[in-house]
Amino acid sequence: MTNSTEDRLSSDLANSQKQVEQLSQEVLELYRQVNLLYRLGDVFCAGLQTDEVCARLISESTKVVRARSAQVVLGDGRRFGRSVDTPASKLSVAIETPQGRVGEITLVDKKRGFFTAADEKLIRAVARQAGVALENSRRIEALTEQNEALERLNDELRAIDQMKSDFVSNVSHELRTPLASIKGFAATILEDREMPEEVSREFVTIINDESDKLMVIINDLLDVSRMMSGHMEYHIRRQPLGPTLQDVVALLRIQADAKGLSLNLDIIDDVRLDIDTTRMSQVFINLVGNAIKFTERGSISLKMTATENETVVSVSDTGIGIAKELLPHIFDKFYRVENIVHTKEGTGIGLALVRGILDYHGGRIEVTSRIGAGTVFTVYLPRTGVTASASGKTLKESEESIL
Amino acid sequence: MNKRILIVDDENYIRLLLRRTLEEFEFEGVVLDVAEDGLQGLEAARAHRPDLIFLDLMMPHLDGLELCRILRADEHLHDVYIIILTAKGQLPDFPADAQPNQCLTKPFDPDQIVDLAQEILGIQVDYD
Numbered sequence: 001m002t003n004s005t006e007d008r009l010s011s012d013l014a015n016s017q018k019q020v021e022q023l024s025q026e027v028l029e030l031y032r033q034v035n036l037l038y039r040l041g042d043v044f045c046a047g048l049q050t051d052e053v054c055a056r057l058i059s060e061s062t063k064v065v066r067a068r069s070a071q072v073v074l075g076d077g078r079r080f081g082r083s084v085d086t087p088a089s090k091l092s093v094a095i096e097t098p099q100g101r102v103g104e105i106t107l108v109d110k111k112r113g114f115f116t117a118a119d120e121k122l123i124r125a126v127a128r129q130a131g132v133a134l135e136n137s138r139r140i141e142a143l144t145e146q147n148e149a150l151e152r153l154n155d156e157l158r159a160i161d162q163m164k165s166d167f168v169s170n171v172s173h174e175l176r177t178p179l180a181s182i183k184g185f186a187a188t189i190l191e192d193r194e195m196p197e198e199v200s201r202e203f204v205t206i207i208n209d210e211s212d213k214l215m216v217i218i219n220d221l222l223d224v225s226r227m228m229s230g231h232m233e234y235h236i237r238r239q240p241l242g243p244t245l246q247d248v249v250a251l252l253r254i255q256a257d258a259k260g261l262s263l264n265l266d267i268i269d270d271v272r273l274d275i276d277t278t279r280m281s282q283v284f285i286n287l288v289g290n291a292i293k294f295t296e297r298g299s300i301s302l303k304m305t306a307t308e309n310e311t312v313v314s315v316s317d318t319g320i321g322i323a324k325e326l327l328p329h330i331f332d333k334f335y336r337v338e339n340i341v342h343t344k345e346g347t348g349i350g351l352a353l354v355r356g357i358l359d360y361h362g363g364r365i366e367v368t369s370r371i372g373a374g375t376v377f378t379v380y381l382p383r384t385g386v387t388a389s390a391s392g393k394t395l396k397e398s399e400e401s402i403l
Numbered sequence: 404m405n406k407r408i409l410i411v412d413d414e415n416y417i418r419l420l421l422r423r424t425l426e427e428f429e430f431e432g433v434v435l436d437v438a439e440d441g442l443q444g445l446e447a448a449r450a451h452r453p454d455l456i457f458l459d460l461m462m463p464h465l466d467g468l469e470l471c472r473i474l475r476a477d478e479h480l481h482d483v484y485i486i487i488l489t490a491k492g493q494l495p496d497f498p499a500d501a502q503p504n505q506c507l508t509k510p511f512d513p514d515q516i517v518d519l520a521q522e523i524l525g526i527q528v529d530y531d
Contacts, residue, residue: 169491172490172491173461173490173491176490176491176508176509176510177414177417177490177509179509179510180417180420180490180509180510180511181414181416181417181420181510182510183510184417184420184424184510184511184513185416185420187512187513187514188420188423188424188513191513206416206419210416
């Protein structure tokens with residue numbers, strides 16, 4: 001064999017060896033990549049949050065193609081990883097979910113021409129897995145949010161439920177107190193056959209008075225239930241309000257006298273309004289009745305005046321007053337100012353009824369109060385009547401929104 | 404010494420009714436004291452130690468539960484027999500330091516009131 005032949009053979013051998021080495025390198029690299037890709041299912045496991053998915057996407061992608069660093073930018077503008085201003089090589093791949101593109105991953109490296117077409121395929125595979133994980137995490141986050149919203153709704157419902165059961169308990173108390181008198185005095189009369197007539201008459205009077213109290217409570221309850229269902233009936237006519245106020249004052253004067261309170265009515269201006277006088281007397285019986293209930297000494301004064309557009313009726317008392325922080329709640333259904341006077345009974349529906357009736361008339365009510373000094377409720381009624389149907393609708397809507 | 408019953412209720416008619424129900428005891432030498440709220444009730448209890456108290460829960464100035472607590476903590480009055488009379492729909496959970504001996508809801512049966520008072524005071528009254 002000649003030297004030249006020998007040289008050629010040995011160089012061929014070296015080449016082959018190099019090729020084998022290179023091939024085995026490549027096989028090893030492929031093997032490593034396949035291994036990494038195999039693990040992706042575990043890497044992007046269920047229950048990851050968005051930031052965790054992005055962090056894993058960056059670490060896996062850079063590992064698979066041995067890139068220097070990577071950055072993920074999501075559709076909502078959130079960024080993860082490091083950005084490089086002028087990289088020698090750069091590879092950008094979209095992150096896609098079944099719903100479409102949600103972001104992009106960009107890998108960079110210092111070496112020029114670093115990324116190959118095969119790299120892009122690999123990164124696509126990784127990004128696809130990340131997309132699925134992102135979609136899952138989005139769904140989980142949405143579910144969590146929904147759960148939280150449901151939880152809040154649940155709390156609100158629980159509060160309403162509590163309010164309702166307090167209400168039932170209050171109503172039961174309100175009904176039992178007069179019932180205790182009625183039952184007790186009736187039983188006493190029945191048992192005592194020799195009771196003098198004046199005594200039995202006195203007891204029957206008490207039974208009668210207490211029955212009236214029961215009737216008022218039951219009527220209030222029926223009204224509030226009608227109001228809630230939007231079935232409250234109104235008979236609006238154009239008429240002055242003054243006579244209604246006079247009737248209310250005459251009716252409640254006995255109660256005021258019994259507590260030694262003076263009850264004054266001052267009608268300065270009485271124009272005709274579009275009102276239902278029965279409902280209006282309900283409004284003022286409630287307001288004046290409350291004033292008497294919460295005033296131990298002094299006076300209750302009603303004053304009716306008129307501005308260009310409105311009739312204004314104020315009901316002021318010199319009673320215990322209502323604390324500032326409680327004022328916003330007093331027109332709520334079932335709310336009673338129990339904390340300051342938990343001795344004063346009430347079903348907590350009176351002022352809710354008042355507001356509902358005034359809403360229907362296109363009017364409104366305001367309250368100012370000072371603890372220990374007294375309270376002023378001011379009712380405003382429009383002088384040009386509103387059409388009943390229009391205001392009736394808004395009333396019903398506002399009722400529904402409360403419930 | 405005379406036995407005493409104290410009635411504490413802010414409702415005029417309920418006080419009247421209880422007095423009327425218990426008036427037979429007066430013929431047996433029992434003294435009936437009446438108070439219109441918790442504070443008056445406390446004063447009355449301190450002035451003349453009662454053997455039995457009929458106590459309302461919701462009252463101005465000092466409510467029944469508070470009065471009950473004060474009495475239970477008082478060295479002279481802690482063992483007074485206390486019957487709560489309440490119009491509340493649900494009976495409250497009485498805290499350990501304000502336990503009444505009994506609790507009745509309104510409307511109550513006058514006969515039951517008389518029977519209870521007879522048993523607690525050990526006195527028979529004539530009901531006809």
